[in-house]
Amino acid sequence: MFKSNKIQTVGTVREFLNPSISTPSKKDIVPMLATGATFPLILNTMPTFSFAESVTTSASVKADVSQKIITAFQPLTELVQGLSYPITFLVFSAAGIYWLIGNRPKAVEMLQGATIGYILVQLSPLLMRLLVSVTAGF
Template sequence: MFTSKKIQTVGTIKEFLNPSPVKESTEVITGQEGMPFVFGAMFPVFFTMQPSMSFAATTASASVKEEVSRKVIDAFNPLTELVQGLSYPLAFLAFSAAGIYWLLGNRPKALEMMQGATIGYIIVQLSPMLMRLLVSVTAGF
């Protein structure tokens, strides 16, 4: 899903917008012995050459990376759901304890508990997004 794509440049924008006209040559291409070069002789060589980079190879490697990323996220999904399910009752208990401290007059301790519970709850609820971010960062390596 979050993979880096490599871009290959072929030329400049100026060359693309103003292509130079192709000049037709009338001279005969000759081989080593001075005989005319036969283009049909090179025909089988073009079919045996392998391209250095093909679209199918990059698509296959990108899909493998996406598949691995999806499997990593799916493997940790039960754990993140468990932690998210427990975060609401724990935040409720922390806020209740902070309320008791507030009533007893220990306001700095109450504010500290409320702040900690709020930050912890937000981090736990954002954990799936953080995990996807980490997986996408490591997918580029």
């Protein structure tokens, strides 16, 4: 459509390397203006790029970081959970002794504290995943 059947010469190598030597004639400006007028049309027909891929990449990076954080704290979590069994047993035993002695309010207080502490320690992996997922959005 915009193809010309005429053979056009560019010039010498010297003119190509030093464009200040030759100035474009009026004949050369017309095709440049026509090309410049069609440039916005070319841009409209070019495919658009979406940033959805970079968002998914960012989401996968966040998921990887979250998983690494959880994996890094897993030995500590397992250690605390492992220590919670004997400590809870000792507190329950002490509460039982207080109950037998007759100091029931102290025994109930110890049983409540030990039970709540044990439940929180057992839920610590869940709480850690929750905190990591909340902070991953930032």
